[in-house]
Amino acid sequence: MRKLLAILAVITFCVAANQFVACKSNTSSTESDSGNDSLQKVLERGKYLAYHVANCMDCHSKRDFTKYAAPMIPGTDGEGGMEFNNKMFNVIPGSVYAKNITPDPETGIGTWTDDEILRAMTQGISKNGDTLFPLMPYISFNRMAKSDLLSIIAFIKTLKPIKNKVPDRKLMVPMSMIYPANALQPSIDSNRIPPETDKVNYGRYLVTIADCSTCHTPFDKGNPDFSRAMAGGNTFNLPDYAVTSANITPDSASGIGTWTEERFMNKFLPYRKEEAYNFKPGKENTIMPLTYYAGMKDEDLKAIYAFLRTLKPIHNQVEKYPKK
Numbered sequence: 001m002r003k004l005l006a007i008l009a010v011i012t013f014c015v016a017a018n019q020f021v022a023c024k025s026n027t028s029s030t031e032s033d034s035g036n037d038s039l040q041k042v043l044e045r046g047k048y049l050a051y052h053v054a055n056c057m058d059c060h061s062k063r064d065f066t067k068y069a070a071p072m073i074p075g076t077d078g079e080g081g082m083e084f085n086n087k088m089f090n091v092i093p094g095s096v097y098a099k100n101i102t103p104d105p106e107t108g109i110g111t112w113t114d115d116e117i118l119r120a121m122t123q124g125i126s127k128n129g130d131t132l133f134p135l136m137p138y139i140s141f142n143r144m145a146k147s148d149l150l151s152i153i154a155f156i157k158t159l160k161p162i163k164n165k166v167p168d169r170k171l172m173v174p175m176s177m178i179y180p181a182n183a184l185q186p187s188i189d190s191n192r193i194p195p196e197t198d199k200v201n202y203g204r205y206l207v208t209i210a211d212c213s214t215c216h217t218p219f220d221k222g223n224p225d226f227s228r229a230m231a232g233g234n235t236f237n238l239p240d241y242a243v244t245s246a247n248i249t250p251d252s253a254s255g256i257g258t259w260t261e262e263r264f265m266n267k268f269l270p271y272r273k274e275e276a277y278n279f280k281p282g283k284e285n286t287i288m289p290l291t292y293y294a295g296m297k298d299e300d301l302k303a304i305y306a307f308l309r310t311l312k313p314i315h316n317q318v319e320k321y322p323k324k
């Protein structure tokens with residue numbers, strides 16, 4: 001019993017200090033497994049979110065654009081360097097590069113405290129005080145429950161450190177004009193994960209932290225037009241192909257109003273297997289990170305479907321593969 005209390009004290013301390021990983025390595029193997037088990041659960045949750053829902057690993061690793069849906073290049077986990085620019089997506093005023101978020105002390109975030117990582121993720125403020133371009137989805141992560149944020153932080157600190165210096169961004173507009181202060185809650189402490197039984201709200205939470213909206217909500221004069229949320233129509237120009245985001249509102253004619261849950265699941269499930277994406281697709285390729293989202297649990301994908309059904313149907317006929 002005393003031992004159990006001691007372990008609980010360690011865990012409570014670790015949670016309070018946000019030091020899951022440091023604490024984990026201090027946990028000696030003679031202690032009972034219960035402490036390790038719960039730390040293990042935190043890391044598993046963090047990994048799940050980082051690879052399959054909040055998709056840190058989609059933007060912050062390298063993707064192989066010669067294959068369908070551009071899967072991750074193995075071994076590049078978190079090293080950064082992917083460029084997002086004006087040519088690819090015209091609402092980006094310049095070039096922005098996903099940073100190295102591995103624990104490498106020189107080129108990654110190895111010297112950052114958990115609070116500094118948390119601030120970057122939820123307020124878009126880097127360690128040195130610079131504000132981050134909002135393509136990094138901190139507006140969405142600002143709505144994430146603290147326990148999920150801390151799980152992700154604990155997990156990314158276990159990534160293999162990779163030395164990879166990422167170029168500085170080049171913006172044609174000062175960041176002070178872009179920083180979306182009004183869209184951010186100053187505190188994230190009241191964010192909650194809705195119970196999974198509340199399918200629609202749980203789905204809304206997943207859609208928020210998976211940031212479906214950045215690609216699927218059309219932009220109007222450089223800002224997302226939320227009166228037409230998820231109506232699609234943003235074109236992405238990649239070197240070998242162009243693709244426009246689909247209308248995923250429940251409009252029957254131009255959206256996914258006629259899609260059954262099964263059809264929706266079939267948009268994702270095949271990409272759990274390599275043969276589904278390991279081919280050269282030519283012009284009909286997609287930038288949607290399907291190979292990442294495919295790792296979501298069935299129940300989570302079903303909750304996303306349930307939530308999308310509740311959106312306002314918007315008529316917007318999209319041509320997915322515009323002529324290039």
Ligand code: HEC
Nearest residue numbers: 054055056059096097098099120126132133135136137169
């Ligand atoms: C849609 C792409 C995208 C996704 C998804 C994404 N990021 Fe980022 N992230 C970026 C970009 C781009 C930057 C650099 C922004 C800049 O330079 O202004 C960045 C910057 C950061 C930084 C600041 C690093 C530094 O050196 O300043 C951290 C930390 C970070 N991201 C962590 C995460 C985590 C953790 C997740 C997942 C929960 C995540 N990101 C998901 C694109 C993304």
Ligand code: HEC
Nearest residue numbers: 210211212215243244245246248267286287288289304320
């Ligand atoms: C990086 C941009 C991006 C993100 C993020 C993204 N999508 Fe997409 N999505 C696209 C593009 C582009 C298409 C059109 C090409 C295709 O079918 O893959 C698309 C197509 C779809 C389709 C097919 C609709 C049809 O009519 O064929 C569904 C369903 C969908 N997205 C759902 C989602 C959901 C749910 C999320 C969040 C979990 C999401 N997308 C996140 C870019 C994105």
